[in-house]
Amino acid sequence: MVTQNDDVARETAIETATEAASAPETSDLVSADGSRHYDEEGVRRAVYDFLVAIGEDPQREGLLDTPDRIARAGKELFGGLYKSPQEPLSRQFKTDTDEMVLVRDIELYSVCEHHLMPFHGVAHIAYIPSNGMVVGLSKLARLVEVYARRPQVQERLTKQIADALMTELGAKGCLVVIDCEHLCMSMRGVKKSQARTTTSAVRGIMKNAATRAEAMQLICRG
Numbered sequence: 001m002v003t004q005n006d007d008v009a010r011e012t013a014i015e016t017a018t019e020a021a022s023a024p025e026t027s028d029l030v031s032a033d034g035s036r037h038y039d040e041e042g043v044r045r046a047v048y049d050f051l052v053a054i055g056e057d058p059q060r061e062g063l064l065d066t067p068d069r070i071a072r073a074g075k076e077l078f079g080g081l082y083k084s085p086q087e088p089l090s091r092q093f094k095t096d097t098d099e100m101v102l103v104r105d106i107e108l109y110s111v112c113e114h115h116l117m118p119f120h121g122v123a124h125i126a127y128i129p130s131n132g133m134v135v136g137l138s139k140l141a142r143l144v145e146v147y148a149r150r151p152q153v154q155e156r157l158t159k160q161i162a163d164a165l166m167t168e169l170g171a172k173g174c175l176v177v178i179d180c181e182h183l184c185m186s187m188r189g190v191k192k193s194q195a196r197t198t199t200s201a202v203r204g205i206m207k208n209a210a211t212r213a214e215a216m217q218l219i220c221r222g
């Protein structure tokens, strides 16, 4: 049972954590249309309550700053909710070729939306430019970050990256392959730590059997 004293202690602990925070009180994470913002204070409260609910003492020394730490970490882990694919893909430049571009083994960390536990692995992105228009290679990794830093399922993550390459970059075709370990399957539940999940999305002229096979061969080469 939560008593009034517990409430006061909770407020005090949250205030202390807030004062100790180096991050500004007003979150700078706001969606482009202003409809969504990251509520750091709300996250602190929820983590405090969660610790109580699992039978912990959020006021013991080791946990005192935990609500604040998680509120700050959440800005990184879920920061993609406040970004759009236009950010990395708008800085295009022209080359004199429309040959395939492939970036392999792009590390990714995301959070599964079912258990809010990490899944991590690599993304491989191949695309065929249109009229020689390409983006810097790092922008493909930044695109992965936009969609990985959200509560996700691997299938949607894969699809969103492929769709953005077609709509924002105007690629003639693309292939996105993602290979991950899901900690919700490894450290809890069915506990299969060797299991890896591979998802793919193919768009445009990359559906052509020969082109697709060439991309897959390059991806598997590693």
Ligand SMILES: Nc1nc2c(ncn2[C@@H]2O[C@H](COP(=O)(O)OP(=O)(O)OP(=O)(O)O)[C@@H](O)[C@H]2O)c(=O)[nH]1
Pocket (backbone or CB within 6 Å): 112, 113, 114, 152, 153, 154, 155, 182, 184, 185, 189, 190
């Ligand atoms: N398709 C898909 N499933 C996922 C992903 N991440 C986690 N899951 C699965 O989501 C499912 C959620 O199943 P539920 O039956 O609702 O939850 P649960 O009782 O905790 O399931 P168990 O993990 O089997 O104990 C589990 O099978 C997870 O393995 C993902 O990215 N894609």
Ligand SMILES: [Zn+2]
Pocket (backbone or CB within 6 Å): 112, 113, 114, 115, 116, 117, 182, 184, 185
């Ligand atoms: Zn999960």
